[in-house]
Amino acid sequence: xxxxxxxxxxxxxxxxxxxxxxxxxxxxxxxxxxxxxxxxxxxxxxxxxxxxxxxxxxxxxxxxxxxxxxxxxxxxxxxxxxxxxxxxxxxxxxxxxxxxxxxxxxxxxxxxxxxxxxxxxxxxxxxxxxxxxxxxxxxxxxxxxxxxxxxxxxxxxxxxxxxxxxxxxxxxxxxxxxxxxxxxxxxxxxxxxxxxxxxxxxxxxxxxxxxxxxxxxxxxxxxxxxxxxxxxxxxxxxxxxxxxxxxxxxxxxxxxxx
Amino acid sequence: xxxxxxxxxxxxxxxxxxxxxxxxxxxxxxxxxxxxxxxxxxxxxxxxxxxxxxxxxxxxxxxxxxxxxxxxxxxxxxxxxxxxxxxxxxxxxxxxxxxxxxxxxxxxxxxxxxxxxxxxxxxxxxxxxxxxxxxxxxxxxxxxxxxxxxxxxxxxxxxxxxxxxxxxxxxxxxxxxxxxxxxxxxxxxxxxxxxxxxxxxxxxxxxxxxxxxxxxxxxxxxxxxxxxxxxxxxxxxxxxxxxxxxxxxxxxxxxxxx
DNA sequence: AATACATATTGTTATAATGACACTATAAAT
DNA sequence: ATTTATAGTGTCATTATAACAATATGTATT
Numbered sequence: 028x029x030x031x032x033x034x035x036x037x038x039x040x041x042x043x044x045x046x047x048x049x050x051x052x053x054x055x056x057x058x059x060x061x062x063x064x065x066x067x068x069x070x071x072x073x074x075x076x077x078x079x080x081x082x083x084x085x086x087x088x089x090x091x092x093x094x095x096x097x098x099x100x101x102x103x104x105x106x107x108x109x110x111x112x113x114x115x116x117x118x119x120x121x122x123x124x125x126x127x128x129x130x131x132x133x134x135x136x137x138x139x140x141x142x143x144x145x146x147x148x149x150x151x152x153x154x155x156x157x158x159x160x161x162x163x164x165x166x167x168x169x170x171x172x173x174x175x176x177x178x179x180x181x182x183x184x185x186x187x188x189x190x191x192x193x194x195x196x197x198x199x200x201x202x203x204x205x206x207x208x209x210x211x212x213x214x215x216x217x218x219x220x221x222x223x224x225x226x227x228x229x230x231x232x233x234x235x236x237x238x239x240x241x242x243x244x245x246x247x248x249x250x251x252x253x254x255x256x257x258x259x260x261x262x263x264x265x266x267x268x269x270x271x272x273x274x275x276x277x278x279x280x281x282x283x284x285x
Numbered sequence: 286x287x288x289x290x291x292x293x294x295x296x297x298x299x300x301x302x303x304x305x306x307x308x309x310x311x312x313x314x315x316x317x318x319x320x321x322x323x324x325x326x327x328x329x330x331x332x333x334x335x336x337x338x339x340x341x342x343x344x345x346x347x348x349x350x351x352x353x354x355x356x357x358x359x360x361x362x363x364x365x366x367x368x369x370x371x372x373x374x375x376x377x378x379x380x381x382x383x384x385x386x387x388x389x390x391x392x393x394x395x396x397x398x399x400x401x402x403x404x405x406x407x408x409x410x411x412x413x414x415x416x417x418x419x420x421x422x423x424x425x426x427x428x429x430x431x432x433x434x435x436x437x438x439x440x441x442x443x444x445x446x447x448x449x450x451x452x453x454x455x456x457x458x459x460x461x462x463x464x465x466x467x468x469x470x471x472x473x474x475x476x477x478x479x480x481x482x483x484x485x486x487x488x489x490x491x492x493x494x495x496x497x498x499x500x501x502x503x504x505x506x507x508x509x510x511x512x513x514x515x516x517x518x519x520x521x522x523x524x525x526x527x528x529x530x531x532x533x534x535x536x537x538x539x540x541x542x543x
Numbered sequence: 544a545a546t547a548c549a550t551a552t553t554g555t556t557a558t559a560a561t562g563a564c565a566c567t568a569t570a571a572a573t
Numbered sequence: 574a575t576t577t578a579t580a581g582t583g584t585c586a587t588t589a590t591a592a593c594a595a596t597a598t599g600t601a602t603t
Binding site: 475493516520 | 577579
Binding site for chain 4: 260
């Protein structure tokens with residue numbers, strides 16, 4: 028008993044003070060993709076890094092240690108809530124990053140010592156998430172956070188560039204096989220909005236007629252008896268996504284590709 | 286210093302005696318798929334479980350704690366080596382299982398107490414692997430291990446049925462998009478062997494002519510100037526897989542599916 | 544009321560991919 | 574020479590794809 032107390036005192040930690048014990052060597056990092064104004068964004072947070080007498084601003088993805096009584100999915104939802112104020116958001120684990128030196132690899136660049144992060148080894152589970160930026164109250168954004176253009180991500184801390192690359196790769200891969208795109212659209216949307224979203228994510232363009240012919244075959248894409256309002260041109264028909272129909276008509280595709 | 290020693294002594298552990306320190310809360314479990322004789326198998330290991338005065342045999346996938354100085358990929362390769370004697374085998378992480386009660390969920394069935402596993406919480410990273418059973422020296426098999434039919438997996442320990450389901454799902458998903466199937470074939474193989482392998486994994490059948498038309502378009506499938514030997518019928522042409530050509534001709538497919 | 548504006552909506556054609564279907568070829572064993 | 578067992582191959586009807594441009598319809602402006 029004495030023993031345990033001594034150790035706790037020797038390694039004080041804000042989460043211990045809050046009585047929220049975490050697992051020591053596992054964290055979750057979240058790559059939160061947001062879509063708005065035909066642009067794909069990603070949420071990053073800054074930290075001031077002392078370097079050689081100067082101070083640099085360095086960026087990384089929001090992350091947290093896993094608490095002793097939660098699943099990693101709960102950890103990621105907690106991070107989402109903290110960062111965006113949103114709950115019940117789609118999150119998906121995409122890869123575990125476990126290089127024993129992953130927190131130290133960039134140390135030489137920063138000449139930087141932060142014992143709490145670098146003395147111990149932390150394995151992190153990468154999650155990506157998709158949100159519609161119209162749903163986010165930007166005044167809720169933590170002050171050191173910002174939405175960066177997904178196509179202009181610069182140098183990040185630790186192995187976070189690698190985490191970003193894997194997240195983006197996985198996002199695209201999954202989008203080709205599941206209708207995740209609906210997570211990024213409002214509940215009612217036009218086909219043009221949907222097309223622009225695909226184009227933003229895959230960094231390409233599609234022929235409008237061929238695109239529509241294709242998506243019109245999705246049984247879970249429901250044309251509504253409603254049209255766009257507030258536009259100064261011909262308003263487009265609104266559509267919605269029917270999750271039930273998707274679940275029911277979803278068939279695994281076993282035709283392998285050459 | 287005294288403090289640390291006391292704790293070590295209070296929690297003796299075979300890996301500590303071997304001077305191989307592991308992270309306390311992270312393990313790797315491996316679903317090793319093997320293919321032989323047109324059958325898809327998976328390696329499971331048994332353990333005797335005392336239950337109400339009797340002893341039951343329970344099954345699970347091979348797994349291990351992650352060592353302090355290795356990546357989880359190294360952990361999985363270590364497990365593969367221990368179980369099959371094979372090195373440089375394809376392994377792939379597919380999902381993290383982090384339910385805080387994952388080791389305890391089936392306790393009530395076994396009325397079983399195994400403090401080393403159940404007192405602490407362990408998050409596990411699931412890996413799947415593919416091997417050709419012809420490459421395995423079965424005399425190397427650890428005595429409590431066996432190759433079970435992948436289509437007849439019974440109740441497993443802990444959350445290992447869930448792990449198996451996710452592994453199989455991911456295996457199939459990946460096989461549709463990457464030529465992993467070559468991991469399960471000998472270096473030189475016939476088109477019929479390849480077809481039967483796909484049929485075993487996807488639990489279906491394909492039309493021979495359509496199948497051949499399709500795979501003949503793979504630029505990395507190389508017809509050899511060699512034919513099968515030792516068969517009492519018309520011998521088939523042998524083919525091999527050219528990894529270089531695969532890497533070079535590999536293009537991401539961004540045509541999304543309806 | 545007429546016109547400009549901006550985006551929505553729609554169809555054809557040529558090419559490629561797919562799915563269904565059955566017969567001939569050939570090496571080994573007898 | 575015959576049997577046996579599997580290898581290897583082609584057609585046709587249907588469906589999916591890619592490339593391509595003109596018309597329709599609301600709001601805003603005059």
